[in-house]
Amino acid sequence: MVRSVSNHVARSILSCDTPQPEHDLRTRMLLVVEQFLNGLQFGLLLFLLAAGLTLVFGIMDLVNLAHGSLYMMGAYFAATFVAWTGNFLLGAVLALAATLLLGIVLEFTTLRHLYGRDHLDHVLATFGLILFFNEAVRLIWGPAGLALPLPAWLTVPVAILPGIYYPAYRLAIIVVALVVALLLYLGVMRTRVGMLIRAGASNREMIGALGINIKLLYTLVFGLGAALAGLAGLMQAPILTVQIGMGENILILAFVIIVIGGIGSIRGAFLAAIFVGIIDTMGRAFLPNLLRQMLSSAAASTAAPALSSMLIYLVMAIVLVVRPEGLFPANRR
Amino acid sequence: MKDKLNARNLVSALLVAGLLLLPLYSQASGNVFVLTLFTRIVILALAAVSLNLIMGYGGMMSFGHAAYLGIGGYAVGILAQEGFGSGFLQFPVALAASAIYALVIGALSLRTRGVYFIMITLAFAQMAYYVASGLARYGGDDGLTVYKRSDFGGLINLSSRTQFYYLCLACLLGVVFLIWRIVNSRFGMVVQGLRSNEARMQAIGFPATRYRLVCFVISGTMCGLAGAMLANNTDFVSPAVMYWTRSGDLMVMVILGGMGVLFGPVVGAVAYLLLEELLSQVTEYWALIMGPLLLLVVLFARGGIMGLLGRLNRG
Numbered sequence: 301m302v303r304s305v306s307n308h309v310a311r312s313i314l315s316c317d318t319p320q321p322e323h324d325l326r327t328r329m330l331l332v333v334e335q336f337l338n339g340l341q342f343g344l345l346l347f348l349l350a351a352g353l354t355l356v357f358g359i360m361d362l363v364n365l366a367h368g369s370l371y372m373m374g375a376y377f378a379a380t381f382v383a384w385t386g387n388f389l390l391g392a393v394l395a396l397a398a399t400l401l402l403g404i405v406l407e408f409t410t411l412r413h414l415y416g417r418d419h420l421d422h423v424l425a426t427f428g429l430i431l432f433f434n435e436a437v438r439l440i441w442g443p444a445g446l447a448l449p450l451p452a453w454l455t456v457p458v459a460i461l462p463g464i465y466y467p468a469y470r471l472a473i474i475v476v477a478l479v480v481a482l483l484l485y486l487g488v489m490r491t492r493v494g495m496l497i498r499a500g501a502s503n504r505e506m507i508g509a510l511g512i513n514i515k516l517l518y519t520l521v522f523g524l525g526a527a528l529a530g531l532a533g534l535m536q537a538p539i540l541t542v543q544i545g546m547g548e549n550i551l552i553l554a555f556v557i558i559v560i561g562g563i564g565s566i567r568g569a570f571l572a573a574i575f576v577g578i579i580d581t582m583g584r585a586f587l588p589n590l591l592r593q594m595l596s597s598a599a600a601s602t603a604a605p606a607l608s609s610m611l612i613y614l615v616m617a618i619v620l621v622v623r624p625e626g627l628f629p630a631n632r633r
Numbered sequence: 634m635k636d637k638l639n640a641r642n643l644v645s646a647l648l649v650a651g652l653l654l655l656p657l658y659s660q661a662s663g664n665v666f667v668l669t670l671f672t673r674i675v676i677l678a679l680a681a682v683s684l685n686l687i688m689g690y691g692g693m694m695s696f697g698h699a700a701y702l703g704i705g706g707y708a709v710g711i712l713a714q715e716g717f718g719s720g721f722l723q724f725p726v727a728l729a730a731s732a733i734y735a736l737v738i739g740a741l742s743l744r745t746r747g748v749y750f751i752m753i754t755l756a757f758a759q760m761a762y763y764v765a766s767g768l769a770r771y772g773g774d775d776g777l778t779v780y781k782r783s784d785f786g787g788l789i790n791l792s793s794r795t796q797f798y799y800l801c802l803a804c805l806l807g808v809v810f811l812i813w814r815i816v817n818s819r820f821g822m823v824v825q826g827l828r829s830n831e832a833r834m835q836a837i838g839f840p841a842t843r844y845r846l847v848c849f850v851i852s853g854t855m856c857g858l859a860g861a862m863l864a865n866n867t868d869f870v871s872p873a874v875m876y877w878t879r880s881g882d883l884m885v886m887v888i889l890g891g892m893g894v895l896f897g898p899v900v901g902a903v904a905y906l907l908l909e910e911l912l913s914q915v916t917e918y919w920a921l922i923m924g925p926l927l928l929l930v931v932l933f934a935r936g937g938i939m940g941l942l943g944r945l946n947r948g
Contacts, residue, residue, distance in 0.1 A: 343885045363748060365881075386946030412930055419748055420694055424888050426932040439918050552759060552877060559752045606767020613756040613763075617741060620753045624745045 319347060323378060336578065337584040339472045341578020344477035349550060350531035350557040350569040351484060352525025359501045359521050359565025362411065363419050363425035365555065368547025369433035372404075374530025375537040375546065376437060379446040388451045389435050395534045396527055403526020407519050415518070417490060434544050445543035448534075462605045463613055473535050480531065488566060495522060501564060553580075562626030563596045583608040640942040648903065652802055656742035656795045666843035668794055674906045675801045676862045680810055681886040681898035686812050688884070689893030690821065692828030693850045694744075694753045697758025698883050701731045701853050703765055704874035705860020709779040710870040719785030720791070722863055732850050732859025734761070739849035743842050758880055765872040776871025779864055791865055801862055805899070808855050815851065820897055824848045855933060891939025900938050 353367050377398045382391030410429070414422055450469055457465035488494035496517055497594045506515040533547070540546065557576050561568025588604035596602065619627060652675065659668040668693045680702055687693040708727035716724065738757040744752055773775045782791040815821045823844050835841050865868040869902045873879070882905070890901020908926075912919035934941050 313781075363751075410928060410932075417931075419751065420884070420888060420892075421931045423694075423751070423881070424698070424885055425928050427885060428924040428927030428931070430924070431920040431927070435918050435920035435924065439921065472873060472876075487758075548878070552755065555752050559749060559756075563748060602767060602769045608764050609763040609766070610760045613760045616756050617753060617760075620745055620749060622743050624749060 306339070306567035310328055311456035330464060331585070334466065335582055337460075337466055337474070337626040338470065338585075339581035340574060341474050341477075341577070342581050343574035344474055344481070345532050345536055346478055346550070346553055346577050347481060347537075347570050347573035348528045348601030349554040350561070350573050351481075351553050351566055352465045352528040352556045354520055354561070354564055354566060354569045355497070356525045357558065359497060359504075360518055362414060363422040364411070364525075365423060365425070365551065366406075366429035368551030370399060370403060370526045370529040370547070371421050371533035371536075371550060372437065372542075372544070373402055373433065373459055374533030375448070375542040376441055376446065377530070378534035378537050380441075380541045382448060387488075388454070392534055396530055399530025399533075401532075402521055404523040404528070407522035412515070414520065420489055428549070431552055437544050443544065445541035448537040448542060450538045454538075461482070467539060469470070476535065480528070484528075484566065487586065493520070494519075553612070556612055558626075560619050562629035565628050565631055568626060572626075576615070579615060580608075580612050583611040624632065638745070641894070641896075643665060643940055644900065644939075644942055648896065649806070649902060656798055656898070656945055660795075665794070670906075670910060672794070672801055672866055673796045674903055675798070675864075676859050676866055677883070677886065677906065678806045678899045678902035679862065680856050680859035681883050681890070682805065682808055682812060683852045683859065683899040683900045685752075685885050685887050686855070687849055687852040688896070690763045690816055690828065691824045691845060692813075693845060693848075693849060693853075694747075694751045694758055694884075695754040695759075695852075696880050696884065697754035697756075698853075698856055699875050699877070699879035700734065700758040700761040701856035702860040702863055702879065703761060703870065703872065704731050704734055704859035704863075705770075706782070706864035706869065706870035706874055707771070707777070707860075709773060709783060709858075709861045709864040710779045711771055712783055713779050713783075714777065716834075718781050718784045720785040723783045724858070727861035728854050728857050731860070732854040734854025735850040737847070739846045739853070743845050743849065755877055757881070757927065758875060759877060762872050762875040762877075769920075772871070774872060776855060776869055776873070779868045779870065781784050782865045782868065783861070796863070801866075808858070809895060809899070812945060816895070820844070820847070867895075884914060885927060887935050889927070891937035893945075894939040897939045904938060 347509060349367065349371055350371075353364065356364050356367070374395055377395035378389075378392055381394040381398070382388055385391050385394070410425070414425055423531045428449050450589075454469040454472060456468050458471055458551055460466045460471070486494075496507065496512055499512075499516055500514065500521075504514065511542050532550075536550075553576065555570045558569055560576065561570075561572030587608045591600035591607070594600075647863060648700060652671070654667060655671055655745075659665060680698065683701075684695065684698045687695055705727040705739065708730045709723045712723045738754070742750055742753045742757065766774050784798075785791065789796050789800055791800065802874050816825070827839070827841050827844060831841055836904065860874070863874065885899040886905050887898045889905055890899065891897030898902070907921065912922055916922070930937065
């Protein structure tokens with residue numbers, strides 16, 4: 301698994317030093333807090349991805365497998381622009397704009413012709429887009445991955461509680477994602493455009509008949525989704541390597557999230573994303589030890605990686621079996 | 634479906650004839666590669682045909698069909714590793730394992746519909762993928778080499794290229810025949826009826842889920858056969874055969890060829906894999922052409938290649 305390996309590497313680079321082993325209970329508590337925050341951070345990142353996916357699905361009824369490609373493009377744009385400008389923030393803003401633009405172009409040229417078609421057509425067409433994007437990236441940036449170095453001010457550990465340090469960059473991800481989630485909530489629930497988006501989700505024909513430019517609205521929503529995916533990609537980029545196919549693993553996670561949360565529901569996506577992020581991260585961190593107490597150590601070390609990778613799929617399967625519509629189905633349908 | 638001479642049937646017949654005669658061409662021209670390539674194509678066509686049974690006729694959009702390829706393959710690989718080389722043991726185990734897996738995930742997945750079904754089958758396939766990655770004893774992530782192909786006594790020698798090719802082709806044609814019989818049976822009619830209008834079928838009194846589940850298990854078992862073949866063909870099985878992009882490939886083959894048409898997936902598999910092969914000979918960046926091509930098929934050629942041929946006939 302690419303993610304877990306690079307996560308591990310990243311953790312050793314980014315994370316603060318592990319405290320001394322003499323306070324055993326305290327060490328364990330710190331580890332739990334740190335892993336919990338890592339899970340929260342990962343979950344919020346997943347939310348950014350899932351929010352765009354669920355918006356596009358809920359409003360345009362489009363299954364977009366290429367959403368992960370937009371995430372990847374966000375990361376590649378960020379690595380390129382940061383290297384060009386030499387400024388992390390400026391590069392990030394440029395990358396965000398580029399992904400937004402790419403999303404709008406993509407919607408305008410191809411995806412808008414897929415609305416109203418069978419879901420299977422969406423799967424096939426966007427599968428083709430994934431092939432295209434992966435290959436285009438290989439052509440432009442080469443097969444080797446890129447690194448996105450962090451500026452010095454983001455690499456220092458920050459004291460979140462007295463005695464508990466957490467990497468500033470991961471903290472920044474949490475803050476940015478929470479702010480974006482809040483803005484998204486306010487935007488969808490409190491503004492006129494948001495009202496139109498919600499109206500579009502509940503009855504497409506009616507809002508078109510009322511004289512709303514539905515095509516423009518769709519393009520806007522898709523661009524927004526693309527920008528959110530790009531934001532997730534560029535924020536994840538310094539933690540993982542920027543590489544081809546990085547969007548595919550995480551796309552599946554995002555799908556798992558919107559299925560658990562209920563397709564079309566942003567609130568559901570938010571809660572499910574945090575849930576999945578924490579379960580996945582904590583599972584990877586603590587399941588091996590837990591298993592070792594129950595099984596022989598050889599059996600545990602074989603079973604643990606597979607089991608912790610399976611964990612969220614297991615959760616999803618259980619959720620779907622118990623509540624086939626997801627945990628928080630969009631009540632506007 | 635009436636049997637008559639139209640463009641679809643003509644193409645299907647020509648394709649079958651071509652596949653049957655291929656080893657002769659390979660022998661005459663000394664081109665061994667083409668036989669190897671087509672063995673792979675025939676095996677994946679078998680997988681695509683099995684997917685077509687649930688997707689095209691049953692309306693169940695499984696995005697996790699590659700899991701059976703892995704299960705069938707690992708059944709052969711693991712038994713071979715443990716010293717059970719007989720194909721008379723390996724193949725039944727591969728089929729049974731696939732059937733049991735299909736029964737379990739089918740019973741759970743068929744509670745959902747539409748996109749949820751696509752996603753839950755995908756999730757189960759990913760789980761199978763991670764289980765295989767965790768099999769440290771059998772190679773884990775790196776996969777498992779099958780040092781000896783399945784042994785069928787004196788009956789057939791799988792190490793002979795031509796014999797193996799004909800075995801694969803016989804399996805493919807056998808499965809296509811079986812699907813033809815299934816689809817035109819009472820059972821097949823019920824399953825297709827459920828695709829068209831579930832509420833009405835239930836009102837008549839057919840237990841929807843039970844019929845779907847049986848269909849799902851049949852399809853999975855057929856694909857498990859393809860998996861066992863594939864492991865023999867590559868002498869290797871790894872978690873990568875279960876990765877979700879492979880399930881996507883199978884879906885592409887079915888849709889490209891023509892969903893719900895008997896020979897559609899065969900045509901689709903041949904077209905897709907040949908195109909992949911040809912493009913990769915022209916340019917290293919073959920997917921740059923393949924991707925947009927798929928998009929064009931979706932946008933302008935509904936019903937895939939068989940759909941185009943059908944229109945040719947009518948127009």
